[in-house]
Amino acid sequence: MIQRYRASAGIMLAPAVTLIGIFILLPMLLTVWLSFQDWSTQTSFSSASFIGLDNFREIFGPTSVGRDFTGALTNTAIYTALSVALILPLSVAFGLMVYQHDVAGGTALRTVLFSTYMVPMIAVALVWSKLYSPSEGPLNQMLGLIGVGPQPFLSSPRSALISIVFLNVWQQVGYFTVLAIAGLTQIPGSLYEAAKLDGANRFEQFRFITLPLMRRTLLFSAVIAIINAVQVFEPVALITQGGPVGSTNVLTYHIHRVGIERAQGGLGSAMAVMLMLSLIVVVCALFALANRKDQE
Amino acid sequence: MSFAWTSKLALAAGFAILPASGWAQSVNISYLTHWSPETVALLEAAAKDYAKTNPDVSVTVRAVPFGDLLTTLRSQGGGADGPTIGGIYDLWLPELARDKLVAPAPDAVASEVKGAWPAGVVSAASVEGKLYGVPNEIDVYALNYNKALFKQAGIAAPPKTWDEFKDAARKLTNKNAGQQGFGMINSWAAGVVHPFASLLVSNGGELVKDGKPVLDSKQAGETFQLYEDLIKSGASVPAMATADANTTGPFLDNFVSGKTGMIIMANWWESALKTGMGDKFTDIATAPIPVGSSGDKPHSISYSWMTVVNANAGQAEQKAAWDFLAWLNNPKSGKNGASAMSDILMSMGILPSRTSDIDAHKDKLGSEFLSGYVSVLADAKPFPVVPGGQEFSESLQQTIEALQYGQVSAKDAQATAQADATSILERAAK
Numbered sequence: 001m002i003q004r005y006r007a008s009a010g011i012m013l014a015p016a017v018t019l020i021g022i023f024i025l026l027p028m029l030l031t032v033w034l035s036f037q038d039w040s041t042q043t044s045f046s047s048a049s050f051i052g053l054d055n056f057r058e059i060f061g062p063t064s065v066g067r068d069f070t071g072a073l074t075n076t077a078i079y080t081a082l083s084v085a086l087i088l089p090l091s092v093a094f095g096l097m098v099y100q101h102d103v104a105g106g107t108a109l110r111t112v113l114f115s116t117y118m119v120p121m122i123a124v125a126l127v128w129s130k131l132y133s134p135s136e137g138p139l140n141q142m143l144g145l146i147g148v149g150p151q152p153f154l155s156s157p158r159s160a161l162i163s164i165v166f167l168n169v170w171q172q173v174g175y176f177t178v179l180a181i182a183g184l185t186q187i188p189g190s191l192y193e194a195a196k197l198d199g200a201n202r203f204e205q206f207r208f209i210t211l212p213l214m215r216r217t218l219l220f221s222a223v224i225a226i227i228n229a230v231q232v233f234e235p236v237a238l239i240t241q242g243g244p245v246g247s248t249n250v251l252t253y254h255i256h257r258v259g260i261e262r263a264q265g266g267l268g269s270a271m272a273v274m275l276m277l278s279l280i281v282v283v284c285a286l287f288a289l290a291n292r293k294d295q296e
Numbered sequence: 297m298s299f300a301w302t303s304k305l306a307l308a309a310g311f312a313i314l315p316a317s318g319w320a321q322s323v324n325i326s327y328l329t330h331w332s333p334e335t336v337a338l339l340e341a342a343a344k345d346y347a348k349t350n351p352d353v354s355v356t357v358r359a360v361p362f363g364d365l366l367t368t369l370r371s372q373g374g375g376a377d378g379p380t381i382g383g384i385y386d387l388w389l390p391e392l393a394r395d396k397l398v399a400p401a402p403d404a405v406a407s408e409v410k411g412a413w414p415a416g417v418v419s420a421a422s423v424e425g426k427l428y429g430v431p432n433e434i435d436v437y438a439l440n441y442n443k444a445l446f447k448q449a450g451i452a453a454p455p456k457t458w459d460e461f462k463d464a465a466r467k468l469t470n471k472n473a474g475q476q477g478f479g480m481i482n483s484w485a486a487g488v489v490h491p492f493a494s495l496l497v498s499n500g501g502e503l504v505k506d507g508k509p510v511l512d513s514k515q516a517g518e519t520f521q522l523y524e525d526l527i528k529s530g531a532s533v534p535a536m537a538t539a540d541a542n543t544t545g546p547f548l549d550n551f552v553s554g555k556t557g558m559i560i561m562a563n564w565w566e567s568a569l570k571t572g573m574g575d576k577f578t579d580i581a582t583a584p585i586p587v588g589s590s591g592d593k594p595h596s597i598s599y600s601w602m603t604v605v606n607a608n609a610g611q612a613e614q615k616a617a618w619d620f621l622a623w624l625n626n627p628k629s630g631k632n633g634a635s636a637m638s639d640i641l642m643s644m645g646i647l648p649s650r651t652s653d654i655d656a657h658k659d660k661l662g663s664e665f666l667s668g669y670v671s672v673l674a675d676a677k678p679f680p681v682v683p684g685g686q687e688f689s690e691s692l693q694q695t696i697e698a699l700q701y702g703q704v705s706a707k708d709a710q711a712t713a714q715a716d717a718t719s720i721l722e723r724a725a726k
Contacts, residue, residue, distance in 0.1 A: 042370065042395035064691045064716040134535065135474075135549050150474075152535040155546060157701055241363060243483030244538060245697040261366050262687055263395060 034269035055270035072254035095180030113174035157247035183217025328379035429602030454583035465531035468557030477531035479556035484539035491560035499588025504680035509717035566645025582668025598676035684724025
């Protein structure tokens with residue numbers, strides 16, 4: 001009986017497992033294999049030659065290859081950390097505002113917030129590159145009205161990456177607000193009523209009811225926000241080309257430059273493997289932290 | 297006649313006309329470029345002219361931004377469905393040829409090109425003696441300056457030496473008006489490296505000699521120092537120098553709006569200046585690159601573009617592509633003895649490289665803006681076309697930008713540039 005059950009389960013799972021194997025696991029294993037090869041992206045896999053850990057030594061070495069890779073890894077980490085640090089609190093704040101039943105225009109606000117997520121990145125990048133323009137950009141003109149001098153935004157290595165982060169936050173916050181609202185709907189209203197009877201003010205209700213009960217939603221949002229941020233490519237390719245002085249050169253853009261433009265497939269694969277490992281470590285750490293909190 | 301007989305006769309007739317219809321089948325070829333829509337329209341018009349005598353060949357033109365051109369060629373050129381013809385920068389050729397993405401020119405095209413183009417341009421379109429592309433444009437760098445700003449600052453003539461250059465840059469700088477003397481460029485490899493290289497060769501130096509980088513020379517050290525001096529004195533402001541993926545952006549905006557006194561740029565940006573400046577374009581003049589204390593006379597960096605054919609396209613498509621390119625670059629396809637390609641290039645202010653085209657466009661090349669470029673062509677030094685050239689260029693860009701933003705000193709920039717270039721070119725040569 002159990003054997004028949006196992007056989008039928010295996011048959012039913014086979015199509016999905018096969019598809020996952022072909023389209024997800026195989027490319028990942030291929031990338032790992034290529035990371036140990038010297039291979040030009042434009043030639044067949046058979047032309048790849050095994051070079052052991054040389055690609056990894058190169059990307060962590062002292063030459064320009066190593067400096068560019070570690071710079072891109074650092075930029076990606078900063079971009080991701082800033083994006084998540086801004087998106088999560090903002091999404092909860094907007095979620096709370098929109099979720100209030102007694103606030104007029106809540107639905108309209110929800111639509112406006114989500115609409116930024118639906119705008120294609122090409123349009124967002126074009127508009128924001130003009131907003132940030134140092135000479136004729138509206139942002140600098142508005143700053144001028146309150147007596148603040150022109151800011152370089154994308155033209156300075158100090159502010160270029162942060163400027164790209166703001167663009168990302170503006171586009172993504174609506175989506176995460178919708179997730180936050182979904183989390184808020186899961187909290188029973190009776191808890192707030194009980195808290196009110198006990199004399200809890202709004203802040204205490206938020207601190208001791210809303211936030212703890214939204215932990216799972218926030219964990220999910222954080223994981224998605226991290227994955228989205230790590231994959232940033234379009235604004236860098238369209239606006240800054242990784243500059244100035246490599247200050248916006250994030251890993252996906254750098255891998256594209258190395259692996260496709262320069263056709264250095266082995267080096268590009270080694271960089272992709274490191275990006276994948278970093279992402280796995282961060283997401284696992286996040287889940288471990290959340291599990292520990294749950295156990296406490 | 298029964299239905300069965302009618303069917304058999306129809307089938308037989310179908311087989312009979314099959315070879316004829318096979319011959320009449322049209323060949324579709326595509327042309328990938330980074331040109332603007334206006335220029336693409338001119339190329340499409342030329343393709344229509346070609347179709348009048350070659351009705352079986354249809355040419356479609358596809359344009360992508362300059363920043364995406366190499367990626368598109370690399371990602372789509374590996375298959376038969378990729379672009380049949382691509383316009384490429386000579387620096388990309390050695391690696392595209394190594395990876396067998398581009399086809400060698402047929403003998404007829406190769407002998408025509410070798411006889412009708414200057415030897416230096418032919419060599420930039422060749423790898424190991426084999427011609428891979430039909431050269432079209434040649435670009436050279438010169439000093440562009442704003443005559444109105446020069447007049448305001450009391451400067452009578454464009455600077456001829458680096459001392460005069462630094463002095464003019466200082467006089468043209470007006471911090472309160474947001475005006476810089478000399479405009480550098482950043483966030484675009486060629487935009488950063490070519491002006492630097494033009495100053496370097498005008499100081500008697502070179503980027504690469506016999507396949508090895510020579511950025512550790514005294515002349516290169518002086519060029520890095522010139523950049524540091526211009527930045528430290530405030531005569532050049534890096535925040536005004538940014539370029540975007542379309543090779544436009546603040547560096548161009550600042551020059552066309554009269555906030556930059558001088559810039560070193562190539563001839564092809566004449567059309568961008570005209571569009572941005574309108575009537576004020578007459579304020580712009582061209583002069584040779586100022587000469588450094590270690591240099592003998594003004595030199596410039598030159599580079600060329602060519603059209604190549606996808607080595608993975610079908611035989612019929614490749615044959616049609618070479619035939620179209622031979623026609624497009626032939627003196628009979630354009631006006632007054634010029635090739636159709638040169639007419640398209642001249643609409644953008646780009647110098648054609650075919651000898652007969654330069655003669656045919658003598659009048660326009662004598663304009664105030666372009667004559668300054670034509671005059672420096674003879675002493676121009678080609679940008680080194682070596683394996684790893686693109687990576688070398690991007691690496692040097694990073695170092696020069698770090699110098700622009702004060703992250704490294706001129707001395708450190710020189711040492712880093714030489715070390716990086718050595719490692720990149722050695723690895724690429726393996």
